[in-house]
Every structure is written in C-alpha cells, then in structure tokens.
Amino acid sequence: LAKVDVGTEFVSGLLAPHSTVLVTAVDAKGKPNIITLGWTMPTSRDPPLVAISVGTRRYSHDLIEGSKEFVINVPPEELVEKAHFCGTRSGRMVDKFAGAGLMSLSSKRVKPPRIKECVAHLECKLVQKLRTGDHTIFVGEVVAASADEEVFDGKKGFINLKTFKPLLHLGGCFYLVAGKMKSI
Ligand SMILES: Cc1cc2nc3c(=O)[nH]c(=O)nc-3n(C[C@H](O)[C@H](O)[C@H](O)COP(=O)(O)O)c2cc1C
Numbered sequence: 001l002a003k004v005d006v007g008t009e010f011v012s013g014l015l016a017p018h019s020t021v022l023v024t025a026v027d028a029k030g031k032p033n034i035i036t037l038g039w040t041m042p043t044s045r046d047p048p049l050v051a052i053s054v055g056t057r058r059y060s061h062d063l064i065e066g067s068k069e070f071v072i073n074v075p076p077e078e079l080v081e082k083a084h085f086c087g088t089r090s091g092r093m094v095d096k097f098a099g100a101g102l103m104s105l106s107s108k109r110v111k112p113p114r115i116k117e118c119v120a121h122l123e124c125k126l127v128q129k130l131r132t133g134d135h136t137i138f139v140g141e142v143v144a145a146s147a148d149e150e151v152f153d154g155k156k157g158f159i160n161l162k163t164f165k166p167l168l169h170l171g172g173c174f175y176l177v178a179g180k181m182k183s184i
C-alpha cells in the first residue's frame with residue numbers, strides 16, 4: 001500500500017479519535033462555564049496529574065488562569081449535541097449550562113461545579129502551565145474524583161462498557177461511539 005504525504009495541519013486528525021470531555025471553570029464571581037475538549041491526557045499517577053490543552057483565546061483559558069481550578073467531566077454518548085454546543089460557542093457570549101440544558105452539581109474540593117449528566121468527574125487544582133504554540137497545557141492535580149456507581153468498575157479500575165459508551169471525537173462535526181472491548 002502506498003503512503004501519501006499528509007499536511008502537518010492534520011496532526012489532530014491523524015491521532016483521532018480523542019476522548020471528548022467537558023471542562024468546567026468559574027469566573028471571579030463564581031459563574032461557571034463549560035468548554036468541550038479533545039486534547040487531554042493523564043500525566044502522573046503519584047501525585048495524580050492530568051493535562052488539558054486549551055487555546056489561548058478561549059474564554060475558559062482566562063477562567064482557568066484566573067481561578068486556578070477546573071473540573072474534567074466525562075460525557076456519555078447521549079450528550080453529543082450538548083458537547084458540540086459547548087464546543088462551538090464561547091462563554092463570553094452565552095451561558096452554556098442554560099443554553100445546553102445541563103445541570104450543575106457542586107464539586108467536593110473546588111469551586112467549578114461538576115456536570116450532573118456526565119458520568120465521571122476529576123476535580124483539579126492547577127499546578128503547572130506550559131505555553132505550547134497557540135494553546136496552553138494546564139496541568140491539574142486531581143484532588144477529588146467521582147463517578148456514577150454503575151459506570152465505574154472498581155474491580156477492573158476502569159469504566160464498564162455495558163453501562164457507558166464513551167464519546168470520541170474524530171474532527172469537525174464527526175464523532176464516534178466506542179463500545180467494543182477486546183481483552184487479551
Ligand atoms: C469535540 C470538540 C473538541 C474540542 N477540543 C478542544 C481542545 O482540546 N482544546 C481547545 O482549546 N478547544 C477545543 N475545542 C474548541 C472549544 O471547545 C471551543 O472553542 C469553545 O467554544 C470555547 O469555549 P469558551 O470560549 O467558552 O472557553 C473543541 C471543540 C469540540 C466540539
């Protein structure tokens with residue numbers, strides 16, 4: 001099979017699909033916003049650290065720099081339209097909790113709320129940031145984590161695909177639902 005050269009602007013597409021998450025952050029008055037992200041990764045077990053990459057011009061970028069806290073919420077596939085809504089509007093213009101019709105749930109250790117309709121939540125305190133081109137990588141220490149009882153398999157240490165289908169992003173308006181497990 002022949003290889004074709006691909007434009008370097010397609011890096012994200014070649015690494016797709018990306019787990020889709022909804023990240024909450026608050027302004028100085030405590031008003032919450034939601035940003036949809038595909039560029040995330042765990043970076044350390046001890047201490048538990050996770051990194052998110054946020055465009056420098058996003059409203060959420062200012063909120064996370066200001067409050068130094070954020071919550072990563074994991075949406076089920078049913079939230080695809082709401083996730084896309086939160087990923088195509090700015091919190092500078094719209095209240096995304098109201099606009100998307102999502103419910104907030106107080107977090108345990110940080111000010112940004114959890115999103116009730118999501119199935120897993122990582123409450124993070126900002127510990128490091130790194131400017132990478134037109135994005136900033138924010139590294140958060142996970143100070144609390146919670147999940148829907150039926151979705152998290154405590155014995156295996158990961159999600160139960162019978163009760164939760166992760167929402168993956170291919171690019172643009174295209175999503176994928178993951179559901180087939182291969183065990184070896
Ligand atoms: C599926 C999906 C994934 C996205 N991933 C990212 C990402 O990883 N980083 C980022 O900065 N923006 C990402 N975006 C774009 C932001 O969500 C979008 O610019 C959003 O409107 C910013 O909201 P804010 O201005 O309220 O912060 C993504 C959008 C979608 C729909």
